[in-house]
Amino acid sequence: MTFEEIKKILEENLKGKIKELVNPFPRRMTLWVDKADAVETCRALKEKAGFYHLSTITGRDTGDKLEALYHFAQNGMALTLRLQTDRNDPKLPTTIAVYPGAIFYEREVHDLVGINFEDHPDMRPLVLPDEWPQGIYPLRKDWHYNREKGVIE
Amino acid sequence: MSLRLGAMLPEVLKHLFKKPATVQYPFEKIGVPKGFRGSPVMDPNLCIGCQLCVKDCPSEALEIHKESESTDEAGKVAKRFSMTFYLDRCSHCAQCAEICPKKAIHMNTEFEDAAFDRGALKIVYK
Amino acid sequence: MSTFILPVGPQHPALKEPTSFRFLVDGETVVDADLRLGYNHRGIEKGCEERTYIQDLYLLERVCGICSNVHMTVFAQGVEKLMGIEPPKRGLFIRCLMGELERVHSHLLWLGVAGHEVGFDTFFMYTWRDREIVEDILEMVSGNRVNYGMQTFGGVRRDLDEMQIRKVLDGIAALKARTPYYLNIGASEPTLVARIAGVGKLPKAKALELNAAGPTTRASGVDFDVRKDDPYAGFGEHIPFNIVTDEGGDVLARVVVRAKELMESYNICEYILKNLPSGEIRVKAPRKVPEGEVVSRAEAQRGECIHYIRSNGTDKPDRVKVRAPTLANWPATLYMLRGGYVADIPIVMAAIDPCLSCTDRMAIITDPKGNQKVWNWETLRQYGIDFYRKRGIKL
């Protein structure tokens, strides 16, 4: 489907909840929605707009806020859904009800950026080791890794 | 497709009399093609010390140091530079050879780089 | 129902790379499966933020050994969009050629590994012998068997002269003659078919729901192929090829899909080489990238590979997110493993062609009395050191 068709469908279903809907490159779209109605947007995307495939979720630290970018795909169009939450209480609703495949992506975002997904079935660490200290999230801007210099005698 | 027991038997029996596809490596060696990316080799006469290769190296395997500075009679300053190359860090991507404006670095076709002592992997081109 | 937990991995002959599975096994059938990833997690995404774009190119090339060219292509074309530069046609065509040659190399490798997983080592030996043809081509064209380093911002780094093109065409012709034989064997050798037909079933609905990607989902009837949906690089110039799908949804269907995709790749390579446009192969690329964000996608051998790149105007990216196809296929694998046989675990896992370096430090000590001590890496390492010190070996 082309950008205009999807734009029309989304405007019908999300009536005023769309903060930003832009088409930066051919076959690419970015949709910005408030985090409260994330699940409703996902349902509209899956059932109405035909985005059957969730490629992945990117966790990002924008300095003052924490951001989760959901990358959806269908034949011929890729849409990025942007959800923001503030740093001190990072919470986002889980979308496993609509996209069951998101279970691993949400665990990875929780590991690396520290966004808690409410009522996620098992929030065990996916990629970080078990003895990784709690509350330290490596992909945040304030975490730096000091690599010791290689020494050759 | 129809199921045939021992579908690969004719092929397998044919290979009983064929030359093996493998070679005995340490004794017979298959050569490497012309453009093979081995390790970088530097020619100190061409190097102007612009440090572009050091900046671009993904694995920080290069260091360029000034060796000597001499001014000939016409007052022209001639500087010579040396390159310290850490073979154990190099990922053989040839970005240094590509970025060098004076083409002072080229890649050799050496692929047997194993060494017993790590010091031997630090090569200096003066 | 006497079930017990069968730990498979992180070191196990069936796994070429470290991942840890825990199967709840009842006799010979797998009741439940759980997965622990992270053994190969090297923090590449954090590493990208500390390096310049040129250095990131070579760092991302080493995310995975077999699909190194795909990660490089996706990152290069993503940053090109941010820079607003467009590689010349010949560069795009060579970029596509490298992608397809790597797909041939990866699928032939996978066919061999699948044969080995079910104990058919002769099939493994023959497929890997023929893979040497494409390996020699890649080494001649790019200077290395793996990690080709061909893509860069603005095009490709090496051109193909007349003699090289003829050699590649000869190699492709030889492979084109051999591959139908493997497809035929894969579908007609009864002992092999018995091990892969009806094993690891993934119905189309489940494939869609669990977001599987690549040959795994195409073998369940989903025609999802980034080369068709979102034509990138040379595919923009409508190179003719058709998506291979199969309705079987089991491991045999995946063998057939991959073998047919090999034939498609040969046709694509021949088309590219026969109408290779003349001209430049790359344009100059600036060192600093203007502010912006982009989602870049490509069809890796195992499925859709997606990068999200965000730049902040400097010469270092602000955020690079890499999602390789294997992570997409893991939920589908766990679904496929449940209800199967213990003997099918290796072949079902191998069927999605997992590449773990794309996607944990725990060891489980189970003594026969059934109680399990869960040690983390540190205590296990310490136990090993003390164990050998007691025997007089100073560490």
Added chain:
Amino acid sequence: MDILKIFLYLLVYPGLLFLFVYSTFVEWVDRKLYAKFQNRMGPMHTGSHGLLQPIADFVKLMAKEDIVPKEADKKLFNAVPILALTSVLTAGLLLPVWHFSDTFQSATSFQGDIIVIAYLLSLPSFAYFLAGWASASMYAAIGGVRVLTLLFAYEVPMFLAILSPAVMAGSWRMAEIAAYYQAHPWHLLINIFAFAVAVITLQAKLERVPFDIPHAETEVVGGAFTEYSGRKLAMFRLLADIQMVVGAGMIAALFMGGFPGGLIPGFIWFILKTLIVVFILAAMRAVTARLRIDQMISFSWKWLAPLALLQLVIVIFLKGYLQ
């Protein structure tokens, strides 16, 4: 003089020394054939064309550290390899190779020795199971149980297949059976089904692909041998080779008309015929994939057992007609 002959018989010719040397040679032939089938070279460096490679492996393993798991049942763990090796070596003695003559009844060639050799050849399977059970590891236990399930699958067809030439020849003594078929060579063709079933079940007894389910490396790591190392593992490897030699010798004696002539011609016949059987086994290994345990059992009960029964019926019917 007979004591010296029996002594030589025990220690040298079909006994210990010959079986050890010939089994390493047969393993070398098997590995070379398997490599040639796969268009590669196989062992090349130890001895000319890798001839001493099996012996080199054996010596290396003998020198390796011999670890016994702490939780394992030590006595059983150590006893099992020796028990299995001796049972297969004694089976080797019963082969009608050299010292046989129609009338001379001796300790190694008596009425009913075919039953004894078949039984002694199946003892190692129980040894594998005990080895798996004694070494308290998960994979070994699964491997051990699989050995038993496999045993029930191929044992019955094997016995049926072995007995049909005996019924045809009207005697239970391998020497006499071989003599009968030397007298009427055409009768060998009658047993062609039994020959096929015997070769397939021998492949299963030796646990080689497509029947190496008990120690399939990609599923249960080393199967019953996972915990074994050093000398004990060397004994298990040697055991498998000798079992191949004795199994091939038995099939050659029953289905290919034995080894006529005295010492030298009998020896040459023995080498020739066993190598033919080894060629067939190596070809089977090169051409098939590994079956699952349930597929193996259904295959043997749906195909092998009925085929063997059919063969028995043919033999009994024809015996009545020919006599």
